[in-house]
Amino acid sequence: MSERITRDEVIHVARLARLDLSDAEIDEFAHQMSDILDHAADIEALDVGDIEPTSHPLPMVNVFRADERRPSLDRDEVLGVAPAEQDGQFRVPPILGEER
Amino acid sequence: MSPHEPTLPDEWELVVGLEVHVELATRTKLFCGCANEFSTDPNTNVCPVCLGLPGSLPVMNGKAVDYAMKLGRALGCEVHGSVMARKNYFYPDMAKDYQTTQYDKPTSMDGELVLSDGAVVGIERAHIEEDAGKTTHIGGGGRINDAMFSLVDYNRAGVPLVEVVSRPDIRTIDHAKAYVNELRDILLAIEVSDAKMEEGSMRVDANVSVRPVGSEELRTRCELKNINSVRSMGRAIEYEAQRHVDLYNSGEAPRQETRHWDEDGGRSTPGRSKEDADDYRYFQEPDLVPLEPSAADVAAIDASLPVLPAARRARLADLSGVGPDVLSTVVERGQDGLALDAIEAGADADKVLTRLQNDVAVDDWSNLTPPLLAALIRMETSGELTATQAKQVLSDMVESGGDPATIASGRGFEAMESNELEGLVDQLIADNPDEWIRFTSGDDGEQKKMQGFFTGQIMKATNGQADGRAIAQLLAAKGS
Structure with missing residues (x-):
């Protein structure tokens, strides 16, 4: 069976997820992801026209909380577990060329 | 259209759609009990949920959903069942590495906004999402591409927003401004946001393109960000539209991208080119259940609208x-x-x-x-x-x-008796026969000029106490 996912697609998805894959891994994931899509294709072949899409595994809607304040965390404690901090803020490496 | 409306060359038409992010005025954030309030002290309104710590779970703020539905109905939208989705991206303003938003099933769809001059702008959707934290770039002049590192404050992360997306129905800068003003007035009237552009509780992005007049096509658009006021939006749209026209006229074409409006420089500069929607790998948020307002819920919202x-x-x-x-x-x-x-x-x-x-x-x-x-x-x-x-x-x-x-x-304002005024007018006509002839037999311009002259004289004689309209009536009566 021909592969549904190309090496280029794996490289693209890996870049989106900031993953650095070796050549061997790229081949391996191209295979695995194609297998997953093959499985999805089997399901796609079934007639599910009468079945409501499952939006959530639990038969539950409208779970809300009241708009009431709860204590926030202590900042020193929070920043204490961060790799780097400065002036009460998280300090992160430069975000090169990736403005949102 | 105001006399100052900047216009494109005759053969081009402006096409604008606006995306407005509105911060909802709830007491707490969208998914946790941290305070939804502006604080200059960074990272003081944070908890495991809005910091995306492992094992934490979001719970939807019911008030935020009420406010979002209220806004949807005020914009004439259909409000129906909706689900939350994850929009995946890597940027440190969200510690979770995704933004919880709505994708294919937004809370509100298909409404319209009627502007003050009667023009109608379609509303495509108004969806609920969470705000991101605030990043400050240090070094390299504060520019993201040259920064040495960045600082992140998550006080704003998780603040409830509604993003109101208009259809590309706006054709003039005046209408773009009127749209933002009208939306702000509605937000204030229904009391779901303080809608202050200068404080960021209402943020506008403008999608701008141009097309030849008479064409119905939608050409490549650019999305302008960093617009801080209604005035700034007008300038940004004008600049961007002209940039597109210039590109087309020189045989080129704009490319679809997000651009950053530089208010001081009066120009837009390219940001990142817009990732394909698929690259955000949207999928349904498994940690939150669907929102299913009943017909009675929607009726109650309608009844609560002013x-x-x-x-x-x-x-x-x-x-x-x-x-x-x-x-x-x-x-x-x-x-x-x-x-x-x-x-x-x-x-x-x-x-x-x-x-x-x-x-x-x-x-x-x-x-x-x-x-x-x-x-x-x-x-x-x-x-x-x-x-x-x-x-x-x-x-x-x-x-x-x-x-x-x-x-x-x-104040000593005594109305002049009309016969007193008439006496003054008669006297003035007798004293200025040449001017009177010019008033009675001159052309329109001349007549206007002389009416001004006589009115001025009478005002002077009465210390401004005479009624301008009564003078005009008397002059007209005597001249006919």
Whole structure:
């Protein structure tokens, strides 16, 4: 069976997820992801026209909380577990060329 | 269209759609109990949920959903069942590495916004999402591409937003401005946001493209970000549209991208090119259940809506003949209730509205009650007070209260008897025969000029106490 996912697609998805894959891994994931899509294709072949899409595994809607304040965390404690901090803020490496 | 409306070359048409992010005025964030409030002390309103710590779970703020549905209905949208989705991206303003938003099933769809001049802009959708944290780039002049590192404050992360997306129905900069103003007025009227652009509780992105006049195509658009005021938006759209026209005219084409508006430099610069929607790998948020408002829920929302600005303007328009500018100013200031009551009390509607627009541009007009305003307008329409005098009396009434008759007599405003005025006019005609002939037999321009001359002379002789309209009537009667 021909592969549904190309090496280029794996490289693209890996870049989106900031993953650095070796050549061997790229081949391996191209295979695995194609297998997953093959499985999805089997399901796609079934007639599910009468079945409501499952939006959530639990038969539950409208779970809300009241708009009431709860204590926030202590900042020193929070920043204490961060790799780097400065002036009460998280300090992160430069975000090169990736403005949102 | 205002006389200052900047225009593209004749053969080009502007096409604009606006995306407005509105911060909802809830007490707490969208998915946790941290305070939803602006704080200069960074990372003080944070908890495991909004920091995306492992094992934490979001719970939807019911108030935020109420507010979002209220806004949807105020925009005439269908409000129906919706689900939350994850929008995946890597950027440190969200510690979770995804933003919880709505994708293919937003809360509100297919509405419209009626602008003050009656133009209608379609609303494609209004969806619920969470805000991101704030990043500050240090080094390299604060520019993201050259920064040495960045600092992140998550106080804003998780603050509830509604993103209102218009259809690309806007064709002029004035309409873009009117759209933002109208949306702000609605937000204030339904009390779901403080809608302050300068404080970031209302943020506008503009999708701009151009096309040849007569064409219905939608050409490549650019999304402008970093717009901080209505005025800045006008400049940004104008610049961007002209940039597109210039590109097309030189045989090139713009490319679809997000651009950053530089207010000081008066230009837009490229940001990152827009990732394909698929690259965000949207999928349904497994940690939150669907929102399924019942018909009764939606009916309750509808019942809770106040009369909206467009309807309030229409109510005044039915009673008067003033222009849309006057109506929107009076409604924007919340003076329409006062105006309606004064008109109800028998005052001339046009006069009430124009007096309010021109002469009551103050924050506090609580001294002005409907009966007092009506009494003043009656004194003006009956000729007891001239326009200038009425203006002065009104200013005193707003300032320190009191009834117009007392204030007028206190200021020594005695209405001129009409026969007294007529005597003055006769005298003036006798003293200036040449000017009178030019008034009676000159062309339109000449007549206007001489009317100005005679009116000026009479005003001078009466220290401005004469009624301009009465003078005009007398001159017209005597000249015919």
